[in-house]
Structures are given as C-alpha cells and as structure tokens.
Amino acid sequence: MALSRRNFLRKAATGGAAAAAAACTAVTAAPEANALQRPPKPMPPDAVGLLYDSTLCIGCKACMTACKESNGLPKEINADAQPWNEGTWDSPVELSAKTFNIIKCFTDGAASEKDREKDGFAFIKRQCMHCADPSCVSVCPVSAMTKNATTGIVNYNPDACIGCRYCVLSCPFGVPKYDYDDPFGKIGKCELCSHRLAESKLPACADVCPTGATLFGRSEDLRKEAHRRVALKAGERTEHPRGDIGGTVGGQRPGHEATVHAVYQPHIYGETELGGTQCLAVSAVPFDKLNLPTNVPEYGYPTLSEGIQHTLYAGMVGPAAVFAGLAWLAHRNAKDHPEE
Ligand code: SF4
Ligand code: SF4
Ligand code: SF4
Known part of the structure; x- marks a missing residue:
C-alpha cells in the first residue's frame, strides 16, 4: 500500500x-x-510573607492606596465600571498590571453582619501568594520570574521578560497581569515590596494596616500565629500583632486588642494549597465564598x-x-x- x-x-x-x-x-x-x-520544593527556612485575617479587616483599603503609592502605580477605574463607580469603594474591581493588591467584599442576602456567611459580609485581600513551588517561575522560558532562595519572594524582571504571558496562564490564583497599555507589554504583580524590604521598611500594605489584618513576617511565624487565631473562641479577648510579627523590620509596634466576634474556619488558606504559599489567610467565612480557589491539590502543578x-x-x-x-x-x- x-x-x-x-x-x-x-x-x-x-x-x-x-x-x-x-x-x-x-x-x-x-x-x-x-x-x-x-x-515538591520546600519553602526556604527564612521565607517571608503575609498573614491576612479577614475578621480583622475593616475594608478601609489603606493597604491598596499604600501599595499603589509604594509601587508608583496610577489610580485605575475599570473601563466597564465608568462612570458610575469612579471614586466608590468598588473601584478598581480586579487585580491588574496596575493594581497589585485588592480588597474585595463578599456579601450574602441582607449583608447585615460582618464575617457571617448567611446574610453577612466579609473582606478578602488578593495579591501574589508567593507560592513555595510557583507555576509562574516554572513556566517562564527566560527566567523573568524568579524565586529568591533566601526569602522565597517571587520577583519579576521586566528586562528579561519577552511578554509571552505563560506566567499569566499558569498561575492558579490569577495573579500576574499583562499590561496591554505598555508598548513593551510587561507583567504586573506584587513582589512583596522587595524594594522596601531592601531598605529595611515593611511591605507597604502591612505598614499601614491599622488593625493588623495584614501582617508581615517569617512564613513559619505567620503560620504559628494563624494556628493561634483559628483556635480562638468567639468572645475571647486577645491582642493581635501589627506590622512585622518578629519586629525585625520596622520595629515592634503596639498590638491591636480585639474581642473575637466570629468563629474562624478551621483551615488556614495557603498552608497546604498547591504545595503551600508564603502568604496565608484566615477567615470566619468559607474560603470558596471569598472566591479563593479551593478545589486545588496539595502539590504545586x-x-x-x-x-x-x-x-x-x-x-x-x-x-x-x-x-x-x-x-x-x-x-x-x-x-x-x-x-x-
Ligand atoms: S489596611 Fe488592613 S484593615 Fe484596611 S483594608 Fe487593608 S487589610 Fe483591611
Ligand atoms: S500566586 Fe501566581 S504569580 Fe504568585 S507566586 Fe504563585 S504562581 Fe506565581
Ligand atoms: S507587599 Fe507591597 S506590592 Fe505586595 S500587596 Fe503589599 S504593598 Fe502591594
């Protein structure tokens, strides 16, 4: 034949x-x-990250403003939301190449009580999770995305980037965004304020957070603090650290004393998801309601x-x-x- x-x-x-x-x-x-x-690749022993506590967040968005200021990012109003929500709490509505950090709000029914799933509301902070075994680093063909061997911070080098957007497609958290307005088409994402850490300054979001809802520190210390919080009982009085949990960057600050008003979910988001992330979250509302990906494996892709x-x-x-x-x-x- x-x-x-x-x-x-x-x-x-x-x-x-x-x-x-x-x-x-x-x-x-x-x-x-x-x-x-x-x-799986283990987290470096001195990895650093953020702990976000949804129950402590008051939705002031000071962290978003500080993030923009410290990274030289412009104000952004989503095109499909103009002009009705210009200047309102909701604007911008998503992470973008010009918005590395966003506070979103979950609501249900009458949304009358904070940190309640039914007829309640809750905040969630989204930024790069600084994964222990990051997909964005794995797929980048020119090593424009790199993971620092000491701090574990996932950094981006615009000079090396060829704009292929593999990182955008690969990230399970939808974090890196391509800047279509930039003629060279660069990526934007949180780098844990590496430029500020190099000057012994706190990441801007943790620096300005008034309640300690966003807390910086060694990932291991943050993980222990997260476990302490999820074990707290409603009605307990406790002091939450603010700024840097270890006090090494920016010094020790007075804590934020608060009464636990809602029972935490018994899980720490980021402890096991996709092999673990250096940024963790705790909440009283289930994480899927906060639009965090929950149906994910315990190993990095x-x-x-x-x-x-x-x-x-x-x-x-x-x-x-x-x-x-x-x-x-x-x-x-x-x-x-x-x-x-
Ligand atoms: S600064 Fe703190 S309290 Fe205010 S929105 Fe950000 S995380 Fe929440
Ligand atoms: S969250 Fe996405 S962008 Fe950030 S380190 Fe993980 S894979 Fe990379
Ligand atoms: S660490 Fe810096 S870049 Fe990342 S979300 Fe916080 S302020 Fe923004």
Whole structure:
C-alpha cells in the first residue's frame, strides 16, 4: 500500500498522540500519577510573607492606596465600571498590571453582619501568594520570574521578560497581569515590596494596616500565629500583632486588642494549597465564598509538569524513540516506493 505524505504524517501524528496519551493516562490515573511527579520544593527556612485575617479587616483599603503609592502605580477605574463607580469603594474591581493588591467584599442576602456567611459580609485581600513551588517561575522560558532562595519572594524582571504571558496562564490564583497599555507589554504583580524590604521598611500594605489584618513576617511565624487565631473562641479577648510579627523590620509596634466576634474556619488558606504559599489567610467565612480557589491539590502543578518533562526527556530516550519511529516510517516509505 502506498504511503502518501498525508498517511505518513497521520501515522507519525498517531504515534506522537499515543505517546502523549500514555503520558496523560499516567498523570491522571492517580495515585500512579505520583510516579511521574518530582518532589515538591520546600519553602526556604527564612521565607517571608503575609498573614491576612479577614475578621480583622475593616475594608478601609489603606493597604491598596499604600501599595499603589509604594509601587508608583496610577489610580485605575475599570473601563466597564465608568462612570458610575469612579471614586466608590468598588473601584478598581480586579487585580491588574496596575493594581497589585485588592480588597474585595463578599456579601450574602441582607449583608447585615460582618464575617457571617448567611446574610453577612466579609473582606478578602488578593495579591501574589508567593507560592513555595510557583507555576509562574516554572513556566517562564527566560527566567523573568524568579524565586529568591533566601526569602522565597517571587520577583519579576521586566528586562528579561519577552511578554509571552505563560506566567499569566499558569498561575492558579490569577495573579500576574499583562499590561496591554505598555508598548513593551510587561507583567504586573506584587513582589512583596522587595524594594522596601531592601531598605529595611515593611511591605507597604502591612505598614499601614491599622488593625493588623495584614501582617508581615517569617512564613513559619505567620503560620504559628494563624494556628493561634483559628483556635480562638468567639468572645475571647486577645491582642493581635501589627506590622512585622518578629519586629525585625520596622520595629515592634503596639498590638491591636480585639474581642473575637466570629468563629474562624478551621483551615488556614495557603498552608497546604498547591504545595503551600508564603502568604496565608484566615477567615470566619468559607474560603470558596471569598472566591479563593479551593478545589486545588496539595502539590504545586510544577511537580507534575516538570516531572513529566524530565521523565520524557530523561537521557533523551523519549525524543530518540520518536525520532527512531519517524526514521523507520520514512525508510519504509522510501523502500516501498523508490520511484517517488
Ligand atoms: S489596611 Fe488592613 S484593615 Fe484596611 S483594608 Fe487593608 S487589610 Fe483591611
Ligand atoms: S500566586 Fe501566581 S504569580 Fe504568585 S507566586 Fe504563585 S504562581 Fe506565581
Ligand atoms: S507587599 Fe507591597 S506590592 Fe505586595 S500587596 Fe503589599 S504593598 Fe502591594
């Protein structure tokens, strides 16, 4: 039977698809999928981050203003929200290349009581989570996204960026945003105010937060503080640290004394999600209501994607097998039809 160019390509594609399908089957057929995963990357021991406590947040948005000021970002009114919400609490409504930090509000029914799921409302702060094993770093082909080996902060280098937007697509939290207004098309996202930390200043959002709802510190210290909070009982009087939990950046500040008015969810968001994140959140309202992704695995996606790549490309056996298959098909075609 003549092997036309079309048939040749079809067979070659079928072979490639079979190889890809085998890899996909291995990945999706948990728990065998774990065989292809590489080990998760641990958080650096001195990783730093933020702890956001929704029950302490009063929605003042001082953190948003300070974030814009410290990062030289302009005021932003979403195009589809003009002019009705210009200057209102809701504007802007999403993270963008010019808004690295946003406070959003969940409401239900009459929204008459704070931190209540039914007929209540609650705030949530969104910014880069500084993942322990970040997808954005894994997919960036030119290492414009990097994770600091000491602090764990995920930084962005606009000079290295080629604007491919892989990081935008890969982030499970929808954080990096592409700036379509910039002729060079750069990415915008929170870098945990690395420029301020370099001057021994607190990240701006934690610096200005009046209640300690946004708290900076070593991730491990923040994790312990988060556990302390979720164990608190409604009606208990307690003092919440403000600024830097360790007091090493910006010094010790007087705490914020408050009565626990709502029972915390028994989970710390970011402790396990996607392999853990250096920014954590606690809340009295379920995290899915606050629009945080909750149906996510406890491993970072790079453990799978890099595991598969490294398995397929180990010793170049996979590509060599594909090449050998193609060469065999070409050879057979040439032998069967020497005149073509
Ligand atoms: S500054 Fe603090 S209290 Fe005010 S909105 Fe931001 S996190 Fe909430
Ligand atoms: S939240 Fe997104 S942008 Fe931030 S480190 Fe994780 S993957 Fe990267
Ligand atoms: S750490 Fe800095 S850049 Fe990140 S949200 Fe806070 S103020 Fe904005």
